[in-house]
Amino acid sequence: MSTELVVEDKYNLATTEGKHNLAEQLLKTPYVPNAIVHRFGPGVYIREATYPAQTLIVGQEHVGEHINMLLKGSINVLDDNGNLMTLHAPYMFVAKPGSKIGFTLTEVVWQNIYATTETDVETLEKTLFVAPKFFKDHVATTILNNVPKHQEDRDDFELMLKETGWDKSVVEKLSHYREDCIPFPYGNYSIISGDSPIQGKGMFATAYIRKNETIAPMRLDGKRTPAGYLVNHSKNPNAKAVLNSNGDMYLIASKTIEGMRSGEVGEEITLDYRQVMLINNLWDGEAKCLQE
Numbered sequence: 057m058s059t060e061l062v063v064e065d066k067y068n069l070a071t072t073e074g075k076h077n078l079a080e081q082l083l084k085t086p087y088v089p090n091a092i093v094h095r096f097g098p099g100v101y102i103r104e105a106t107y108p109a110q111t112l113i114v115g116q117e118h119v120g121e122h123i124n125m126l127l128k129g130s131i132n133v134l135d136d137n138g139n140l141m142t143l144h145a146p147y148m149f150v151a152k153p154g155s156k157i158g159f160t161l162t163e164v165v166w167q168n169i170y171a172t173t174e175t176d177v178e179t180l181e182k183t184l185f186v187a188p189k190f191f192k193d194h195v196a197t198t199i200l201n202n203v204p205k206h207q208e209d210r211d212d213f214e215l216m217l218k219e220t221g222w223d224k225s226v227v228e229k230l231s232h233y234r235e236d237c238i239p240f241p242y243g244n245y246s247i248i249s250g251d252s253p254i255q256g257k258g259m260f261a262t263a264y265i266r267k268n269e270t271i272a273p274m275r276l277d278g279k280r281t282p283a284g285y286l287v288n289h290s291k292n293p294n295a296k297a298v299l300n301s302n303g304d305m306y307l308i309a310s311k312t313i314e315g316m317r318s319g320e321v322g323e324e325i326t327l328d329y330r331q332v333m334l335i336n337n338l339w340d341g342e343a344k345c346l347q348e
Contacts, residue, residue, distance in 0.1 A: 087317035091263035094245045096175050103168045103180075106263075107160050116185040116319075117155040122168055124151045129164035133157070175239045176282070177248040177262075195320070202253035209254050209326070212291035216329050220338075231256075231285055238279040245272055246315060247283070252324055254288040261322035263315035268308060271295060271325060275305040283307045290326030297332045305336075 088111055095102040107113055109129075126147040133141050134157040142161075158164075174180055181187075217224055246265055252258030259282070265271060274284035274297055287295070287307065296310045307325070315322040332338075 085318075087320070089264070089315065089317050090319070091246070091315050093263050094177050094248070096240070096242045096245075098242065099171055099173055101170045101172050101174065101180060103170070105164075105166050105168075107164045107166070109160050109162045109164075111160045113156075113158045113160065115156040115158070116187070118151065118153050118168075119184055119186060120153055121150055122170055122184075124149055125167040125169060127165040127167060130161040131164050131166075132159045132161065175242075177245070178250055181248070191319075196251075198320070199251055199253050206254045206290075209288070209290045213255075213289045213329070216289065220330065220333055222333075233285075236279055237285060238276065238281055240272060240281050240283075241276065247272060247325065248321060249282055249286050250321060252288055254290065254324065254326070256288075257286050258288045259283060259286050259325045261313045261315045261325060263322070265309045265313040265315070267310065267312050271307040271309055273304065274307050275303070278303070287325055287327050289329045291328075293326040293328045293331075294323065295325050295327055297327060297335060299335050 088108060090108075090111075090113075091106040093104045093106075095104060104127075126143050126145045128145045130142065130144045133143055135141060145165075170180075170184060172180070174183070214224075216222075217227065246261055246263035247259050248262050249257055250260055272283040273281050274287075275281070284305065294309065294311050294313050295307050298306050298308050300306070307327075313323045313325060
């Protein structure tokens with residue numbers, strides 16, 4: 057969570073309660089972009105955040121010790137004892153459980169590094185961090201408030217079913233089928249799964265994604281990744297599916313997609329299912345055949 061301001065220590069920021077109180081107040085202030093890129097390699101997960109200059113940051117509460125690396129910029133950091141330290145890149149240290157408060161002097165690129173084989177970001181967020189109740193309630197309220205705004209997407213989904221010949225129950229069954237699914241391969245991703253105001257689960261941007269940028273693989277060697285079964289349908293999608301000659305399928309941005317702002321996920325990534333069915337030759341006759 058972040059905003060452009062300087063705050064006096066009236067919250068007792070050396071305590072968890074004080075940090076939570078400050079974070080709750082920051083949710084009421086103008087939001088500031090903070091890009092999060094998720095990087096995966098053998099046995100390692102790197103959560104890389106970019107913060108603008110002159111930004112106050114209340115970090116998430118970590119469950120355990122973890123490596124911190126300041127790759128770029130300078131930042132004032134308040135330690136657990138209330139002492140202020142100025143860090144300059146490059147700088148690396150091991151942080152204790154808990155959260156940190158910082159104020160960026162310049163644009164900052166900060167990495168948290170974890171030893172894990174998990175590649176599902178939503179699962180990692182739930183196991184590595186403890187989200188305070190006020191933030192969970194804030195996210196849930198935001199989703200609920202956005203549900204009516206996506207009625208045209210749900211209506212267009214029903215129209216798409218009629219046009220393509222697919223039965224809704226079959227589509228729902230396929231969306232929950234996991235026998236042909238695999239995790240994301242090692243790589244860099246600017247997305248996270250989460251509850252969607254459109255329907256069920258969806259995929260959301262955690263960093264700015266440029267038009268024509270590859271977001272993630274959807275299908276590899278005949279197996280679906282999370283991007284192959286969690287991206288929702290929209291009447292006005294911001295992404296498309298692209299097939300390679302070997303049958304692998306990738307999720308590509310068809311327009312710019314906004315990333316995280318002040319700790320909240322960015323835009324939901326969406327597709328027009330008609331386009332996906334067309335490139336996979338699953339229109340009408342094929343659909344009815346699969347339903348028999």
